[in-house]
Amino acid sequence: MTYLAFLALCAGFVLLLSVISALAVGQALHHSRSLDAQIEPNPADAKPSEFQSPRPMHHA
Structure with missing residues (x-):
């Protein structure tokens, strides 16, 4: 019963x-x-440039 x-x-x-x-x-x-819904316009424009620019530098 205990089990x-x-x-x-x-x-x-x-x-x-x-x-x-x-x-x-x-x-x-x-x-x-x-x-x-509140923040979408700005980070949507900022994130791609942030992600695209460092990656080629890391690969190079």
Whole structure:
């Protein structure tokens, strides 16, 4: 019976952890979407130049 109780406890812990992580991921996606909507114009223009210029220097 103790082995079954241990399995039940582990299953409950994993289920709780998955629910918490799912809620956290959902909130993170929601926050990142709202942040992307606000910041999108500037970094979209800045990031390609930042990524394109250092890479040839590293390869060369």
